[in-house]
Amino acid sequence: MRWRMRRAGSDDASALSLVASATFLETYATVLEGADLVAHCLKNTTTDVFARWTTDPATIVTIAEHEPGHAPIGYTVLTAPDFPFETRPSDIELRRIYILSQMHGTGLGAALMARAREDAAAFQRERILLGVYEHNYRAHAFYERQGFTRIGARQFMVGTTTHNDPVYARDV
Template identity: 65%
Template sequence: MKWRVRRAGADDAALLSLVANAAFLDTYAQSLDGGDLLAHCVKNNSADVFARWLGDPACVVTVAEVEPGFAPLGYAVITPPDFPIDLQPGDVELRRIYTLRQAHGSGIGAALMARARDDARAAGGERLLLGVWEHNARARAFYERQGFAVIGSREFVVGSEVHVDPVYALDL
């Protein structure tokens, strides 16, 4: 599979919303209540959410696309941190990093992660933080292979379910 990773622009909000919803539903459909999943996607993965990030100079959004045709296969979003832990100057949050299932094992996830690290450093970041669903063993193993270590936890709500998710950090 041939693909590319590029910085997303203002015109990409709708396509990012689509891939975000597809990846979230694909990842969690067998684990969480369907109504809760849909409500979460409507609230958190809308084109408006992505448009806000794309318009915020403190955020960087990256998209991975298959070639030819440039259909989206994944994305990453870095933002200022929003975690209930002791934050340090220079902390940056990897708010989202998702790939569609057909991209698993292709190197796209590692490329998105490398780009997120580079973008965080370019923004003056010294530590990259991320939260992950406690039961997502595949994602947790990926982050640990990338050098992340658990430094705390946070509550993450999807519908009526409250999850206690680990918070990972990587020194940049």
């Protein structure tokens, strides 16, 4: 499969919203409550959320598109850290990294992660932090292969359910 990655702009907010909801539902439909999934998507994967992120100078949003045709197939969001513990001024959070499951095993996830590291370095950040659902073992393994190590935990709400998610970090 072929893809391209590029910095997303505000005109990509609708496409990002669609792929964000699709990938979140696809990833968690069999492990989380349906009402919680829907509530999470309606709050956190909206066009407005992505419009804000793509126009925030402190946030980097990358969209991955299938070639040919440029259908959205994945994305990342790098932004100021939001964790319940003290972070360094040189930290950045990889708030989101998702790809459609049909892209698993193609190298797109690793390519998006490499791009996130490049973007973090361009923003003069030294460390990337990320939180991950406690039972998403595939993601844990991916992050560990990418050089991330666990540094803590945080509580994360999906709908009305609180999850205790590990937090990972790696130097840029």
